[in-house]
Amino acid sequence: MRIAVDAMGGDYGPPVVVEGSVTAAREYGIPILLVGDETALKRELQRHGAQRLAIEIRHASQVIHMDEPPAQALRKKRDSSLRVAANAVRERDAAAFISAGNTGAAMAIAMFVLGVLPGVERPAIAVVLPNLRGKTVLLDAGANVDPKPRHLVQFAVMGTVYARDILGIANPRVGLLSVGEEEGKGNELTKETFKDLEHSNLNFIGNVEGRDIYSGHADVVVTDGFTGNVALKISESLAETLGAMIREELTRDWMSKVAGFLAQPAFRRFRKRVDYAELGGAPLLGIDGASMICHGASPPKAIKNAIRLAAGWVKGNVNDHIRAALEAELALAVNRGEREGEEGESK
Numbered sequence: 001m002r003i004a005v006d007a008m009g010g011d012y013g014p015p016v017v018v019e020g021s022v023t024a025a026r027e028y029g030i031p032i033l034l035v036g037d038e039t040a041l042k043r044e045l046q047r048h049g050a051q052r053l054a055i056e057i058r059h060a061s062q063v064i065h066m067d068e069p070p071a072q073a074l075r076k077k078r079d080s081s082l083r084v085a086a087n088a089v090r091e092r093d094a095a096a097f098i099s100a101g102n103t104g105a106a107m108a109i110a111m112f113v114l115g116v117l118p119g120v121e122r123p124a125i126a127v128v129l130p131n132l133r134g135k136t137v138l139l140d141a142g143a144n145v146d147p148k149p150r151h152l153v154q155f156a157v158m159g160t161v162y163a164r165d166i167l168g169i170a171n172p173r174v175g176l177l178s179v180g181e182e183e184g185k186g187n188e189l190t191k192e193t194f195k196d197l198e199h200s201n202l203n204f205i206g207n208v209e210g211r212d213i214y215s216g217h218a219d220v221v222v223t224d225g226f227t228g229n230v231a232l233k234i235s236e237s238l239a240e241t242l243g244a245m246i247r248e249e250l251t252r253d254w255m256s257k258v259a260g261f262l263a264q265p266a267f268r269r270f271r272k273r274v275d276y277a278e279l280g281g282a283p284l285l286g287i288d289g290a291s292m293i294c295h296g297a298s299p300p301k302a303i304k305n306a307i308r309l310a311a312g313w314v315k316g317n318v319n320d321h322i323r324a325a326l327e328a329e330l331a332l333a334v335n336r337g338e339r340e341g342e343e344g345e346s347k
Contacts, residue, residue, distance in 0.1 A: 001314060002056075003307050004085040004094035007036035008063045009101025011296045017100065018044035020303025025053040027304070030311050033094050035060050036081040060084040066296060070104035074112060082106060086113040089289045096290030096310040098281055100298045106291065107143050107284060114289040117319060119326035122147060123286035124155045125225070125293060126162055127232055130273045133216030137163045137172075140222075141282060142229035149192040152176070152222050156202055157329050158285040159220040161322045166312065167219075175208030175218030177227060182207065189224065197222075201325075201332055236276070243271070280305030283313060285322070290314050 003024075007017045014036060021032045022045070031054040034041050038059040045055065060081040064073040077083065082101055086109050088094040099106045107123060116123060124140035137159045144151060156174050163172035176194055178186035183194060185207055197204040208218050210231065223231070246267070250260030260267075272278060280302045281292030290313045292306045313319075 001311055002031040002033050002054075002094045003310050004033040004035055004058075004088040004097040005303070005307065006081045006085045006097065006099035006101055006106075007034045007041055008060070008081040009099040009106075009296075010294065010298055011066070011100075014040050014044050016298070016300055017303055019048060020298075020300035021055065021307065022048045022050045022053065023300060024304040024307035025050070025055055028308055028311070029054070030307055032056070032307070033058055033085070033088055035085040035088070036063075037061075058084060058088065064102050064105045066102050068102055068105060070102065070108040073102065073105040074108045083109050083113070086110055086289075086291075089291075090114055095314040096292065098292040098294060098303070098306045098310055100294035100296055100303065103142065103293055106293055110284055110287045110289070110291045114287050114291070116286050117288050117323050117326065119323070119330055120154055120158075120286035122151050122154070123284050124151075124158060125228075125282050126159055126285050127228075127276075127282045128167070128279050129213060129232075129235060131214045131216035134169075134219075135167055136213050136216070136218065137167070137220045138213060138223070138228055138231065139220075139285065140225040140228050141232050142225045143284070145224060145226040145229075147189075147224050149189060149196055152189070152193045152224070153196045153200060153329070154286070154326065156197060156200070156204075156220065156222045157325050158322050159222060160202055161318060161325050162283065162285065163219050165316050165318050165321055166309075169219050171203050172219035173205045173217075174202045174220045174222065175205055175212060177213075177221050177223035177231075178207040178209070180207060181209065193222075199332075201329055277302035278305060280307070280309055283309070288319070290319070 005021050007014050025032050033056050035058045041057045062077040062080040064080045064082050085097040089097050122144045125143045126139040127141045129136045139155050139159045160172045163169045178190045250256050281294045284291040292310045294306050
């Protein structure tokens with residue numbers, strides 16, 4: 001159950017990633033394979049007194065920078081910390097890898113090194129957002145900006161398995177993100193996808209609007225990577241803005257400061273509900289292996305929880321469940337096509 005960690009990725013590099021990894025090893029007993037500059041990683045481990053933990057270092061001589069084109073990183077940096085971490089999963093030396101580095105490069109390397117599951121044409125990034133009733137899985141959050149309807153159906157299947165196996169939602173409700181709830185609303189992509197989802201095995205509830213991501217009306221919200229990433233970034237910015245506004249108001253005068261002091265427990269609970277670090281990472285669904293993508297600005301807490309999530313993913317055999325669900329969906333589509341063909345011939 002060893003988890004490979006790209007220790008050079010993210011905005012803050014080894015100091016933050018190593019601290020999160022050490023905490024995960026201490027709290028959860030998860031073996032860690034730290035990948036990156038050996039000298040820097042040894043120094044960080046010594047700083048945290050982690051010599052006796054189940055943490056191994058694997059040297060990588062190159063680093064993929066956050067603004068580096070994925071294709072260039074894939075071709076020219078074969079000894080990058082991200083590539084070496086993915087190789088460890090392919091060679092079965094690790095069960096999963098996580099990275100807070102370049103998202104595009106992580107996806108390209110995962111697809112090239114590990115491949116995709118049968119029935120998956122394009123992987124998707126799934127993020128978990130809070131709603132009034134619990135949590136909502138939003139996908140794709142940025143991996144595919146121009147997908148086809150069949151890709152969105154695959155996303156819906158994978159998102160359903162994730163919501164069921166990881167979040168514990170028995171029969172996840174799937175909504176298709178559009179500009180209106182009515183069937184005919186949306187662009188050509190949503191209209192065609194609606195028809196396919198309507199005939200699927202999924203608990204499809206129809207079109208949903210942006211507000212439904214947070215209302216709890218749907219457990220899984222499916223969209224293209226362009227729209228999903230915009231929705232995610234707006235959500236992150238809104239949460240930060242609201243937090244700043246609340247702090248500003250609570251320090252405006254002495255009465256506000258007293259009220260703020262009394263309300264601290266409620267604010268701590270609120271922060272926990274909206275803090276992305278609580279889950280830590282977003283799985284790259286559809287990869288023939290386990291890969292977690294972390295926010296570039298991830299603190300140690302996020303790295304720790306991403307490692308925990310990756311371990312739970314592997315222990316739960318989530319990929320096997322995704323594979324089975326995709327096979328069932330494909331069989332249904334084939335049977336439907338055969339029936340429609342027979343009906344056409346009879347006419």
